[in-house]
Amino acid sequence: MWNPHRIRFISDGTMRLTILVPLALAAVAPLAAARAQQPRTIAIDARLAADARLHVGDVVVLAAQPGEAGDTVRIAAITRPNADPSEIAHQEYRVRVHLDQLQSLTAYGDRVHRFAVQSRGGATTGSAVAAIDAAAFGFLAHRSRDVAVETSATFAVVSRFHRAIGVITVVASAIFLLCILLLKVDERRKDVAALRLSGISRATVVKSIVIEASMVALFGTLFGAALGWLATAIVNAHYQGVYRTPLRFALITPRTITFALVLSVVLGVAAGALAALRLARAHPLALLGRR
């Protein structure tokens, strides 16, 4: 017998209960008798399936405590957890059972703390909320959208922090690139002097340095983006494994890459042009240190 941790029950779509109770799931497959009675079906989440080594089609007994008599059911589906940051720290399992099974397991009868009602959307939601609020003292209905906003407020702040950190990182990297470019171009004073002495025009020198700077910025950004993508994949794979969630912990969006690319190329071209103009204006002999 497998002795589970806390399990969160979710009904078949009409009601959601957050009452947490210990539950015994006794794997009894193959169970010939149960199969003859065509047991009802339940759905379990992937974490429970992995920990209890259960598969679709397995027949189990639902009971409030290990060893107690219960309802024999067949696992019809294994559900994936939602990508919900608010559930990261929750370690309980989720099992979707029928409402009467839930009432029997919890021994709460028809009492619930809260339940969900699916409306047809639009105006009906507003009128349903108003009707429920007016039905009795203590009834309080919320739109799921409002609940989502309220519960995710912390994460919205965290997300803004992350975005700010991302912007600062990209800007700082671009400025670092700019400084490196300026230094690198300055290191080539003697090469530029040799080019100018060999009859290469100022315009050609400036053009070649700007093109090179643009290429460095472009390929540097693409390399950085590839490195970031790889790091993101590693971070996500690690934490998705640790928390067993499809939630993405690190994210590189096309917008992020576009922003980094545009900023780096613009700064790269500017740095290259500045450095090149400074060098091209100087007399070749001065660049060689002979003046």
Add this chain to the structure above:
Amino acid sequence: MSEPLLRLEHVERRYHMGGEDVRAVRGVSLSIDAGEHLAIVGPSGCGKSTLLNLLGAIDRPDAGRVLLDGRDVSALSDREATELRLRRIGFVFQRFHLLAALSARENVELPMSEAGLGKRERAERARELLSYVGLAGRERHRPPQLSGGEQQRVAIARALANRPALVLADEPTGELDARTGAEVAALFQRLNDDGTTLVIVTHDEELAAAAKRVVHMRDGLVVRDERGVAPAAAARGR
């Protein structure tokens, strides 16, 4: 008598250093004919490199004139002087100054590209020149993959890219060991034998010894101009 390729008339060049005027070149007059092989020798600070810069339209004299093919190059604008250096003068430097990111062939092609030569013509001539300086098969090597002597050969090939009337070299063996220096000197000799006018500033006695004319400088003045028979011995004697 035909017009010399290069003529200096009472050329003066002064620098303002440490609050004082230094006369680096003092009223030098010199004629260099096409096909000459001339070495400028003298102690450090005597004005050799300054004179070379004036000959190559890199620097302008404070007084006097520098005439290349009868044209006063000291009156040229920066753009005109750059164009002149591109098409009529080749430079070889002590430290090669090749672009490390480019291959030997690309380094040689660079002045030709600037002069507007077509891609195929450039590639063909660069191959010929690298073969001429003994680097056939090394066209794709980048400067860091070449020895000092090989890099200087590439630099010489680059100097010859646009078929210049004059090649100026400033201490071209200064960074090379004796054996490699001798090889480069032999290459210069062959270059001159094939008709290129050479002016070399050097401290290297062997290199000066190979020249047909040796100009000795001291304190900004030409103190002796030796031509013809055995200038090598004279250069060694100083």
